[in-house]
Amino acid sequence: MSTQPVNVATQKLPDMRYERHAGVPRQTDVSKALAHAAHPVLGNSSSEPVNVNEFEELARLALPNMYYDYYAGGAEDEHTLRENMQAFHRITIRPRVLVDVSQVDMSTTILGYPISAPILVAPTAAHKLAIPEGELATARAAAAAKTIMVLSYSSSCSIEEVASSCNAVRFFQLYIFKRRDISALLAQRAERHGYKAIVLTADTPRLGRREADIKNKMIYPPEKNLEGLISINIQCVDQGSKLETFANQMMDASLRWEDIRWLRSITSLPILIKGILTHEDATRAVEAGVDGIIVSNHGARQLDFSPAPVSVLEEVVDAVKGKVPVLLDGGVRRGTDVFKALALGAQAVLIGRPVLFGLAAKGEGGVRTVLEMLKNELETSMALAGCPCIKDITRSHVRTEHDRLPSML
Template identity: 40%
Template sequence: MSFPAPAPGENPMQLHLPEAYDLSDYEALARERVPAASWAYLAAAAGDGLTNAANRAAYDRLRLLPRVLSDLSKATTRINLMGFALEHPILLAPVAYHRLFHPDGELATAQGAAIAQAPLVVSTQASTSLEEVRAASRGQLWFQLYIQPDWGFTVNLLRRAEAAGYSAVVLTVDAPVSLRTQERRAGFSLPPGVEAVNLAGLKPRPLHSGGIGSSPLFGTALPHTPLWGDVARLRSLTRLPILLKGVLAPDDASRALAEGVDGIIVSNHGGRVLDSLPASIEALPRIVETLEGRIPVLVDGGIRRGTDILKAMALGANAVMIGRPYIHALAVAGAAGVAHAMHVLRAELEVAMALTGRPTLDTVNRSILFDPPAPPAP
């Protein structure tokens, strides 16, 4: 079943939508539509999937404490994030190869995100050029960057993002290598016509060495991965805000602050890189405590409900990112699906705020949690 992309100037919300009432409905509908190999790529987790499962389970353990008879006459979800005035605290995290899931790929995602007034972080590994995505949307776009072994190529990516009007750089640092058995079992490979177009012309770095008896990674892939000095170098090359994505350790958050980054994204990469990591929401309070409000802290991983967003903000997050859920919506209904899924999530957030007596997000803190987790040890 396919859904048309909106014509220029057409509101995707006016298009026909399937019977999807929450993000779980979109996931079920997407599972029916997406080819098995592409689904394996999207759903795959590292190892036994423990980290991936922990992301969801950690939110389920947190409970909210309702409050009654609160004045909600001036309620709003608006926030200010690094000087950006946002209508709500929900951003679309970088995900590679959107054209695996919808023929219009990132163009449809960007259109839907703009309608929902949600910033979209466009992946280095997008299947549509960063310039084409910018041309398709008047919404706010951030550019997710993987530092490449060829620094000249990296700088060129940065300059392209600046020239196209991207508002911030999200530097992902937690995924230099990974093994995802599910997608390997499925024999996943990119189909014809889908590629990381922004990396065209770049010589691929080696990921694995020889066969059994030789080191699978050491001496091949790892000598080419970014270092802290590269973060400082990137900081010197642009005036755009830089957020470091993939931080779980407080010491890394402190080092990032010292290197001049403008924000931290607490993330375990959706459980796709290393198994047995803590859930992102479990790591969040220690990062918040370490940074003491000096730079914003975002979190992703496992968010499926508006109540999850409220819980994250109660534990100190300034905003949140979602990944797989909006891809599910994209696969089901293109731009219309993305816009609708974000609308549903925002509606759930507003209900949660109203029923916990919080008219604005700056009034959200640990007191909305029933039996909250103990604060981090000093």
């Protein structure tokens, strides 16, 4: 295949950040002028967020509608988007009492790398839509929280820029393109710049139908990591967003399990596969030799009415039989959610939208606060459930709908 670079087409984007301030509508001259003071205004608010969910409203006020909808939206009717969170609500915790929890230790390891708590930053695209520093701010916040950030291939800062932003353990998310040379180059750049694992996203043979992006005629920033490799000047011939058209023309819909061998041939990094939702695919993933599995439905942005990750987590864990670590991505908004996922067999969870909402609302500090809130809530949950360390959280600490069913028969 040809590896000759093609100049990336420049696109005119809306201003990256407008704010609503004192009732002034977004996208007016007054609103744009006030944008410079927006972070101090939010930061000095008398009503500071007390949980992760409250950052979403701050982000909604801070972002242009197009960008908020892009971050927040899901596929089609958004049934799965709602279910991702609601599925956690149907799981109850069975606490133990009279356990010494004077010291609670949340630390754990992922692929041998120590982290302060089993909460990672999920791969999410285009952080510069939230603030100008983009993924550089997110990377610093993750490093401060002593956890792992998975950088999206479609980040608005390059692999190299994020690598040099701070000293931390990072993974890199990879898609497989029709032009395999591009995917190979991205993986090799990540390995060369110190990323410790490849997270292969496997659930995107084509982009899900994200109707908010279609209605907004979503304008997506140039793919920073593809600069000099391929043109993204895509002309829409239908009613879809430019992002949808670009993805459907670029992604390799012929990708199969056998192609894991090809990925192994071009990088020595461990490979985690993201997008597993069934025991059949979990079994195939282990047979293919992956180093880890991430149970995920792509933040409910791909196939609507696919199951919530937490509802199939135990199915995947049972299929894997401890041969590789299993992580969960999707719907986590509380420390109790983290606790439930761990009890059902996840080694850790990944956080996507809450990180973006924290970034949009309060920049790097917002991301740090989101991660600290979840860690603090997890610590409280562990103490109140009688679990002084992560290994003490067991299946017996939760009750699911499946557990209740026999008692109803």
